[in-house]
Amino acid sequence: xxxxFDDLPKYADDxxxxxxxxxxxxxxxFLIWLGLPLTLLAYFSVGAVLCLALGxxxxxxxxxxxxxxxxxxxxxxxxxxxGAFFTSFLNYVVGKTELKPIVNxxxxxxxxxxxxxxxxxxxDIGQPIRGWFGFWHANVHSMLTExxxxxxTYAIVLTIELLPSVLDNRRISRVPEFGTFSHNLHTxxxxxxxxxxxxxxxxxxxxGGMFGVLYARPxxxxxxxxxxxWTFFLFIMSAIAVGPSFTTxxxxxxxKISGRKLTKHSVKMLxxxxxxxxxxxxxxxxxxDTLWWAYVKLPAAGLTFDNMYHAPYGFWLLWVExxxxxxxxALMLVQEKIRASYGWMFLAMLLACIGITxxxxxxxIQSLALPVLPFEKFYSYLPSWQExxxxxxxxxxxxxxxxxxxxxxxxxxxxxxLND
Amino acid sequence: MFxxxxxxxxxxxxxxxxxxxxxxxxxxxxTLTLTILKTMLDLWAGxxxxxxx
Numbered sequence: 001x002x003x004x005f006d007d008l009p010k011y012a013d014d015x016x017x018x019x020x021x022x023x024x025x026x027x028x029x030f031l032i033w034l035g036l037p038l039t040l041l042a043y044f045s046v047g048a049v050l051c052l053a054l055g056x057x058x059x060x061x062x063x064x065x066x067x068x069x070x071x072x073x074x075x076x077x078x079x080x081x082x083g084a085f086f087t088s089f090l091n092y093v094v095g096k097t098e099l100k101p102i103v104n105x106x107x108x109x110x111x112x113x114x115x116x117x118x119x120x121x122x123x124d125i126g127q128p129i130r131g132w133f134g135f136w137h138a139n140v141h142s143m144l145t146e147x148x149x150x151x152x153t154y155a156i157v158l159t160i161e162l163l164p165s166v167l168d169n170r171r172i173s174r175v176p177e178f179g180t181f182s183h184n185l186h187t188x189x190x191x192x193x194x195x196x197x198x199x200x201x202x203x204x205x206x207x208g209g210m211f212g213v214l215y216a217r218p219x220x221x222x223x224x225x226x227x228x229x230w231t232f233f234l235f236i237m238s239a240i241a242v243g244p245s246f247t248t249x250x251x252x253x254x255x256k257i258s259g260r261k262l263t264k265h266s267v268k269m270l271x272x273x274x275x276x277x278x279x280x281x282x283x284x285x286x287x288x289d290t291l292w293w294a295y296v297k298l299p300a301a302g303l304t305f306d307n308m309y310h311a312p313y314g315f316w317l318l319w320v321e322x323x324x325x326x327x328x329x330a331l332m333l334v335q336e337k338i339r340a341s342y343g344w345m346f347l348a349m350l351l352a353c354i355g356i357t358x359x360x361x362x363x364x365i366q367s368l369a370l371p372v373l374p375f376e377k378f379y380s381y382l383p384s385w386q387e388x389x390x391x392x393x394x395x396x397x398x399x400x401x402x403x404x405x406x407x408x409x410x411x412x413x414x415x416x417x418l419n420d
Numbered sequence: 421m422f423x424x425x426x427x428x429x430x431x432x433x434x435x436x437x438x439x440x441x442x443x444x445x446x447x448x449x450x451t452l453t454l455t456i457l458k459t460m461l462d463l464w465a466g467x468x469x470x471x472x473x
Contacts, residue, residue, distance in 0.1 A: 135421065136421050136425070137421070137427060138421050138437065138438075140433035140434050140436075140437045140438075141433060145437065146437070149437070149441050153441070153444060153445065153448070156448060157448060160448070160452060168471075170471070173471035174471060176463065176468045176469075177459070177463060179468070179469050179470065179471050180459050180462050180463055180467070180468055180469040181455070181456070181459040182469075183469035184455045184458050184459050184462070184469075185455055188451055188454075188455055191447065191451045192448070192451065195444055195447055195448055198444065199444065
């Protein structure tokens with residue numbers, strides 16, 4: 001057995017595929033690491049087979065909770081994955097080239113978030129082979145139609161944006177056709193970045209807008225501007241604020257696990273600064289929206305603020321979302337001293353990411369938990385193990401793609417010079 | 421859904437929704453096609469982009 005391991009590099013040396021000037025772990029160690037995402041994907045497969053074969057009775061969703069953990073995870077990862085479009089927009093369209101060292105990572109993370117969410121929704125819709133019905137029998141009055149159009153189209157854009165990184169692989173780029181195609185794609189990337197920005201703006205907004213137009217759900221319903229409720233704009237603002245934080249956080253985690261520096265700290269600080277100031281703007285509008293909802297909107301509907309919070313979804317959720325994971329990381333990230341510290345910046349970014357996840361959770365679950373008819377009661381929801389299995393697809397798929405991309409693709413152009 | 425499908429209605433909702441949808445798809449796939457064509461022309465002309473590594 002030992003001899004087999006000793007002999008292995010002769011047969012399984014993949015170092016010629018690694019990005020130039022980088023070092024990666026031995027193939028057998030990498031294969032052991034791959035066990036983690038493959039285990040998660042196996043867990044997903046069990047849940048998916050049960051849900052597809054036996055139906056949604058495998059879940060804890062019911063007539064009250066038409067949306068469950070899948071939609072929470074879907075909304076959260078789509079919000080967190082917004083770093084892809086916003087970083088691309090700043091880099092290619094605005095010309096903020098300081099972000100170039102992290103834009104590949106942002107696109108990769110966005111690709112993982114969007115494709116993972118789409119795959120998970122394939123199970124949620126019950127019959128994935130009829131997924132195309134949404135395009136053919138489109139309900140043009142539904143916010144979700146816009147979301148579906150934009151998310152699927154943006155996943156195509158992200159695939160195209162990721163393509164040059166794949167073609168720039170050390171071995172693949174030696175093929176003249178691929179190398180030249182990759183070079184030409186790089187030169188025209190501004191068009192895809194602009195298209196991605198347009199698509200992201202609308203689907204991030206429409207995901208929020210969908211909640212704002214739920215007039216029978218006082219927790220979520222809001223007024224707005226024209227056909228767009230305030231939640232339309234709040235979801236866009238929160239996504240562009242937290243997306244850069246999530247991208248940076250993933251890079252920082254990768255640095256700690258791999259023991260290698262991947263981007264200069266100044267790049268991370270810039271991402272933190274962008275995230276921090278956008279988070280401040282978002283928190284101003286979010287706080288104003290919450291106060292208007294509590295003191296104007298709810299009383300006008302004959303309700304009170306207290307009616308909206310019941311254990312386990314008590315007021316603590318509001319304080320955690322807006323205070324601990326909203327204002328606190330916003331105020332931390334706008335300070336240069338905090339951003340200069342690796343640990344403090346990571347903590348602030350982590351809090352911001354938890355905040356946006358909580359925001360998507362309360363809009364999805366708490367909105368449905370509150371009774372809206374006299375004979376209804378307050379219900380809480382806990383996902384079944386099958387639901388968690390399907391939700392784990394995003395993590396398993398994400399880890400698998402990210403690990404393969406980190407090992408073989410030039411995602412971090414500054415890595416060679418930072419690790420000389 | 422295409423305008424010749426029986427469900428299609430010539431109203432503002434369908435025109436905006438599908439106009440933007442097909443518009444953006446045209447931009448994406450048009451740009452991709454042009455990039456592929458330019459690559460083919462470059463290769464035929466011998467303008468091969470050498471990898472940096």
